[in-house]
Amino acid sequence: MTTAVHAPSRVAQATLLAAATLTIMAAAIIAPSLPAMAEVFDTADVLVRSALTVTSLAIAISAPLSGAVADRAGRRPLLLGSLALYAIAGTAGYFVSDLAVLLATRALLGVAVGGIMTAVSALITDWFDGPRRASFLGMQQAAASLGGVVFLPLAGVLADLDWKLPFWIYAVSALILPFAVLTIGEPARAATPTAAPGASRNSLRVYGIYALALVATLAFYMAPTQLPFLLIDFNVGPAVTGMVVAGSTLTGIVGALAFPALRSKVAPTTITTVSVGLLGLGWLVIGTAGSVALIVAGLLVGGIGVGLVVPNLNLRLADLAAQERRGQVLSGLVTGIFLGQFLSPLAVQPLIQTIGVARTFALIGVAMTVGAAMAALFTLQQNKNRKVA
DSSP: OOSOSSOOOHHHHHHHHHHHTTTTTTGGGGGGGHHHHHHHHTOOHHHHHHHHHHHHHHHHHHHHHHHHHHHHTOHHHHHHHHHHHHHHHHHHTTTOOOHHHHHHHHHHHHHHHHHHHHHHHHHHHHHOOHHHHHHHHHHHHHHHHHHHHHHHHHHHHHHHHOTTGGGGGGGHHHHHHHHHHHHOOOOOOOSSOOOSOOTTTTHHHHHHHHHHHHHHHHHHTHHHHHHHHHGGGGTOOHHHHHHHHHHHHHHHHHHHHHHHHHHTTSOHHHHHHHHHHHHHHHHHHHHTOSSHHHHHHHHHHHHHHHHHHHHHHHHHHHHHSOGGGHHHHHHHHHHHHHHHHHHHHHHHHHHHHHHOHHHHHHHHHHHHHHHHHHHHHHHHHHHHHHHHO
């Protein structure tokens, strides 16, 4: 493998990172509007929350198709088409007054997000390898987290004025599209498929990575889907809700930017264990918090964990995949992440109905912290056995 299959300009790199801001928290942009939506549509909270989760389900279902398109038609057409669809489907929510139609536009938005995320990851792994790949994957996750930091508080402010206004945030994609058209080309590809180790030889490891991404995201996505309802007990309005939920993405930037340096010194398994442990600890703090300040503190801790785990899993998959199958392999991670988002409110709803939102955060926090501790002990024992052998 060469150091760079394609030498991207700085503007192309910046454009790709700008596109990355549109991905991870895309569905959550309307989170501050959820309580108002429940009143407007006069329906159950779970059905209104599906305005977030249907986007995640559409991403999860369409991501494998995006991966196939990326490998066959190319990364560039997938990225350009997805950016255009993102702007159209995202802003359409402002104009509709029927919940069923709104859910349909949110599903199309999901198709666009899956395409953008797959194309961005594939382009990064085509452009770079080695430490530069790790560094840029960290920057990709930082950019995705930055999107949450910027867009979620803005959505909260707009939702205070009118619950429909946050849908205009999706128009940012239309501003990025011209730069993508002008600066991002299609990377050169190998003339014939390589026989390098790919997902077929490491299928168990690859699917394990997908499962881990699903579980971690399922827990993390409790922030945008459950916190708006938990914060009602603290008399918090939409604007502050947007800022509080954005706290998890703020420290996600810190974790993502720290990832390249950490990856050069620490084993991937250790990074994964620490990431899950931090997420669990943060959620435990939220579940036992008696103030908004402590809830924010828990989000900040959990955000660092997410900022570390996503680029780590992305890099591991990129290293396992041959170039001609890279889009498909990386799209599986997109499916895992967003399937976790979709399942999150459905999976925790029985717990919430039984023990409440706060205790559900605490219980899941304990489970993840204990799981991380057990994984760490198992790894230590394996290392000792290797030394003895």
